[in-house]
Amino acid sequence: MAFRNDDDKKAYWKENLSLLAKLLIVWFAVSFGAGILFVDVLDNIHFFGFKLGFWFAQQGSIYVFVALIFVYMSKMKAMDKRYGVNEE
Incomplete structure (x- = not known):
């Protein structure tokens, strides 16, 4: 895995950190x-028989975190190909 030049290396890491920041903001918000x-506002909505605020606190944030892992994996594969550092 080698970058073509230092500018590509800097751009790659800048884009990587930007992606991480965006995904962490989504995870924090959820x-x-x-x-x-x-939670008080969301508890007025029911989801599968549970109050939505409770569901997010107990289950939803975990599901979102797992989904964000797959989003990160997909975006990183595309970024690796774009910068010529893919392992395939």
């Missing part, structure tokens, strides 16, 4: 926001 901050 886990902290939906599970703690907005």
Whole structure:
């Protein structure tokens, strides 16, 4: 795995950190926001028989985290190909 030049290396890591920041913001918004901050508002909505705020605090944030792992994996594969550092 080698970059073509230093500019590609810097651009790759800048894009990688940007992607990580965006995904962490989504995870924070779901886990902290939906599970703690907005729980009272979300509890007025029922989801599979549970209050939505409770569901996000107990289950939803975990599901979102797992989904974000797959999003990160997909985006990184595309980024690796774009910068010529894919392992295939």
